[in-house]
Amino acid sequence: MRSYLNVPAHSERKFKSAQSTSADAILLDLEDGVAPGDKLLARETLSRVLSLSYLAPPRPRIGVRINAVDTLHAGLDMECLAACEVRPDFMVIPMVTSPRDVEIVSTWAGRYGWEPSLCVLIETADGVEAVNSICRESVPALKGVFIGTADYANDIAAFVNEADFTYLRQRVVNAARASRLAVLDAPHFQLSDTIGLKASSDRSFRQGFSGRIALHPDQIDVINRSYSPTEADLKHAREILEAAAATESGIARSRGGMVGPPFYEHSKRIVALAADAASTNEDRNYTRTAI
Structure with a gap:
């Protein structure tokens, strides 16, 4: 929350x-x-x-x-x-x-x-x-x-x-x-x-x-x-996860930088936070209408 x-x-x-x-x-x-x-x-x-x-x-x-x-x-x-x-x-x-x-x-x-x-x-x-x-x-x-x-x-x-x-x-x-x-x-x-x-x-x-x-x-x-990821945050997170999926070594490149497991976990968290925020916002919109 x-x-x-x-x-x-x-x-x-x-x-x-x-x-x-x-x-x-x-x-x-x-x-x-x-x-x-x-x-x-x-x-x-x-x-x-x-x-x-x-x-x-x-x-x-x-x-x-x-x-x-x-x-x-x-x-x-x-x-x-x-x-x-x-x-x-x-x-x-x-x-x-x-x-x-x-x-x-x-x-x-x-x-x-x-x-x-x-x-x-x-x-x-x-x-x-x-x-x-x-x-x-x-x-x-x-x-x-x-x-x-x-x-x-x-x-x-x-x-x-x-x-x-x-x-x-x-x-x-x-x-x-x-x-x-x-x-x-x-x-x-x-x-x-x-x-x-x-x-x-x-x-x-x-x-x-x-x-x-x-x-x-x-x-x-x-x-x-x-306290919700921005569209830019979400886009970057998805790019990192795509780079992670394409590598076999555990280390990848994204936007000119080196990324590894900590970056992947952070990106997964950003994607999950964005989904939670979208779901919560939909519920709150419904509540305002219902009341």
Whole structure:
């Protein structure tokens, strides 16, 4: 999945609107997107909107971001989800600093006969330092890793709109990919900056990220395009695969350069990503028409 539209869980109106967008997933937020005084309302609304999400398939996948596991709100969030007649497709655990955080949520869900797909949000210095063990020790329950630049910037005393977060990005991408997990980039906070969103998303995709969070519906189409192979990418990948099929040595030439097995595997992945993107786009178009 490429685009995750963040929606505050207490807003049924925004959730209904989100279902008609081209987002691959909707992330119902019980954490930062909900003020402390609205937490109870968000939990009360959550069960109702989860049921609504199943009214018009095909639909975006639905996730829920709970509060950090060391807070009182997290326990209340999990009690709410246990009581929901319809459960989300995945859960996001914020402020994760150790594999224990994932184990707590997974153990809790198991008490209700539920094995949710879990994602973690790495957004602190401690989380970055522990990201290898978090990824390695949390499979198979763990399916994806998000990064959070705002809380991370605050934790390391950086400026969120000025730092490039190269260390954070490379550490998390490497750890996630080593455990064969999806890895998702932080949102672009400048909502009207379409050029900056596209540039950072294009760069993020080519650095190994699978997708990113959208904070506004207007960001979704840009994100979906950036995290899908371009026609030029697909053409080049097919040329490399044709060159691979024509050689017996394992090494071939393409566009004047030498290519080998790593290039072939990358090209296969590009072709598969393009097919997945086309299929997902068709489903989303149908959903917009149906609703």
